[in-house]
Amino acid sequence: MSILEMKNVGVTLGNTAVLDDISMRVAEGEFISILGPSGAGKSTIFRLLTGALQHDRGAITCNGRPLAQNQQGFAFMPQRDALMPWRRILDNLTLGLEVQGMTRKDARDRVMLFLHDFGLIGFEQHYPAQLSGGMRQRAALLRTVVQARPVQLLDEPFGALDALTRTRMQKWFEERWRDARWTTVLVTHDVREAVALSDRIYVLSCRPACVIAEVAVPTARPRMDRAITAEAHALEAHLLDILLNQTGDQI
Amino acid sequence: MQRPLPRRPGEGLTRGFPAVLSLVSAFAIWELYVRVSGISPLVLPAPSRVLDQMVLNRAILWHNTVPTVKATLAGFSLSLTVAFVFSVVLDFTPRVRRALLPIFVVSQTLPLVAIAPLVVLWFGFDLTPKILLVTLVTFFPMLVALLDGYAATDPEIEDLLRAMGASRRTVFRRARLPSAMPYFFAGLRISITYAVVAAIFAEYVGARAGLGIVILNAKNSFRPDLVLAAVVISSALTLVLFAITALLQRIFLRWRDLGDGR
Ligand SMILES: Nc1ncnc2c1ncn2[C@@H]1O[C@H](COP(=O)(O)OP(=O)(O)OP(=O)(O)O)[C@@H](O)[C@H]1O
Ligand SMILES: [Mg+2]
Numbered sequence: 001m002s003i004l005e006m007k008n009v010g011v012t013l014g015n016t017a018v019l020d021d022i023s024m025r026v027a028e029g030e031f032i033s034i035l036g037p038s039g040a041g042k043s044t045i046f047r048l049l050t051g052a053l054q055h056d057r058g059a060i061t062c063n064g065r066p067l068a069q070n071q072q073g074f075a076f077m078p079q080r081d082a083l084m085p086w087r088r089i090l091d092n093l094t095l096g097l098e099v100q101g102m103t104r105k106d107a108r109d110r111v112m113l114f115l116h117d118f119g120l121i122g123f124e125q126h127y128p129a130q131l132s133g134g135m136r137q138r139a140a141l142l143r144t145v146v147q148a149r150p151v152q153l154l155d156e157p158f159g160a161l162d163a164l165t166r167t168r169m170q171k172w173f174e175e176r177w178r179d180a181r182w183t184t185v186l187v188t189h190d191v192r193e194a195v196a197l198s199d200r201i202y203v204l205s206c207r208p209a210c211v212i213a214e215v216a217v218p219t220a221r222p223r224m225d226r227a228i229t230a231e232a233h234a235l236e237a238h239l240l241d242i243l244l245n246q247t248g249d250q251i
Numbered sequence: 252m253q254r255p256l257p258r259r260p261g262e263g264l265t266r267g268f269p270a271v272l273s274l275v276s277a278f279a280i281w282e283l284y285v286r287v288s289g290i291s292p293l294v295l296p297a298p299s300r301v302l303d304q305m306v307l308n309r310a311i312l313w314h315n316t317v318p319t320v321k322a323t324l325a326g327f328s329l330s331l332t333v334a335f336v337f338s339v340v341l342d343f344t345p346r347v348r349r350a351l352l353p354i355f356v357v358s359q360t361l362p363l364v365a366i367a368p369l370v371v372l373w374f375g376f377d378l379t380p381k382i383l384l385v386t387l388v389t390f391f392p393m394l395v396a397l398l399d400g401y402a403a404t405d406p407e408i409e410d411l412l413r414a415m416g417a418s419r420r421t422v423f424r425r426a427r428l429p430s431a432m433p434y435f436f437a438g439l440r441i442s443i444t445y446a447v448v449a450a451i452f453a454e455y456v457g458a459r460a461g462l463g464i465v466i467l468n469a470k471n472s473f474r475p476d477l478v479l480a481a482v483v484i485s486s487a488l489t490l491v492l493f494a495i496t497a498l499l500q501r502i503f504l505r506w507r508d509l510g511d512g513r
Binding site: 047050051052073074075076078080082084085086087095096099100127129130147153 | 405407408410411412413414415416417421425426429430432504506507509
């Protein structure tokens with residue numbers, strides 16, 4: 001059964017039709033990517049899932065029940081990092097766990113285990129303003145994954161990282177994902193990233209968005225360790241072609 | 252495990268210097284003018300004379316400063332408590348907010364000159380009317396500062412908390428309240444100066460003791476030097492309270508002084 005399902009979902013904000021007809025499903029343990037041009041409505045989909053917005057048309061279900069009844073919540077990483085400037089990094093990282101009811105001490109112990117992998121050792125006591133953009137992004141990603149929720153929603157988690165750090169984080173993330181099998185929905189602009197990490201990829205049209213392609217990635221994992229296979233390469237070319245020629249982009 | 256933040260040494264001194272210089276020169280010019288022009292001390296006393304009078308009358312002045320400090324602090328504490336409680340209630344219940352906010356605005360339109368004698372008439376010459384007047388003057392700016400502060404919360408942070416499953420209360424405590432702190436301290440610095448003035452004015456209208464009474468008596472006996480002595484004390488008092496709020500702000504808003512660390 002799908003852990004998350006959207007059926008013919010549409011949203012109009014003010015006078016702007018943002019989402020036209022979005023249908024997608026996410027199975028337990030699956031890694032899904034949403035690819036689409038800028039302004040298509042990718043972040044809007046996440047705002048629907050996290051309850052910040054209500055959809056006008058269609059249905060969203062979690063484990064077969066309406067979204068509103070979903071008690072588990074999602075681990076959500078917003079596009080901008082949304083770190084609290086008044087909290088030290090360590091306290092930002094424990095935020096999700098504290099909201100879940102964990103004591104501050106336990107939450108800190110848990111977070112400490114991840115600091116090394118995220119390259120944040122020595123910065124626990126800094127404030128967000130004292131970190132580089134890439135470090136902030138890593139902190140936001142860590143704040144998300146440490147919550148260990150059944151579904152993770154990541155809005156361009158590696159977007160603000162330099163190429164080297166990004167590849168390292170993607171590799172690290174794939175390893176972690178292979179261990180934990182978090183159900184993950186990833187929003188990205190980066191075709192290579194989508195092909196490298198996902199089981200399936202949805203491609204959105206320009207606003208008002210509908211799903212114009214659904215592509216499965218059959219390549220065996222792990223993928224980040226080796227050179228890109230011919231299969232993956234062909235898939236990248238295919239997706240790029242869709243994005244460039246079929247999204248209805250006027251530019 | 253908190254690390255001290257880097258601070259340039261002697262920064263405070265260098266920054267304070269121009270202020271001290273301009274203040275000292277203003278007094279010097281005043282002193283010089285009084286001596287050269289030979290103007291009567293009953294019209295304009297020199298700073299040196301005011302200082303002399305302060306030393307001469309130090310017992311009386313001290314005796315009258317204490318009630319003013321008490322009225323200011325008690326009134327301001329009450330005002331802060333009430334403003335905070337109301338700000339929380341209004342933030343959680345938009346309806347109550349629409350009902351009450353106009354009343355608070357109207358409370359700010361009442362001229363103090365008219366209200367103060369009435370409050371003294373109703374509540375007598377003790378501490379109560381002073382506390383009420385200080386509260387009346389400072390409550391609204393504090394309330395508005397807090398409400399504006401809550402409204403300035405980054406919506407992305409609120410969305411994030413809600414996505415984590417946070418309740419409205421948790422969102423308030425974790426996001427809205429801390430976001431309001433810079434606004435709160437800005438309001439605090441302004442209100443504390445109003446508070447002293449309000450306390451002195453309340454005394455002026457009717458009290459047994461206080462700086463307001465010193466000013467009233469000195470004025471009635473044509474002693475501008477004593478009026479100014481009381482003014483100096485009230486200014487010093489305001490400055491001290493202002494400095495305390497600035498210090499508190501430094502402690503509680505350390506994270507805001509880090510902008511250039513990026
Ligand atoms: N409150 C709103 N009122 C009207 N239009 C809105 C509102 N919020 C968002 N939009 C519009 O919805 C569209 C989709 O926004 P969204 O942030 O979901 O795009 P996106 O696909 O995440 O883009 P990007 O890749 O650049 O992050 C945008 O064109 C934006 O102008
Ligand atoms: Mg977006």
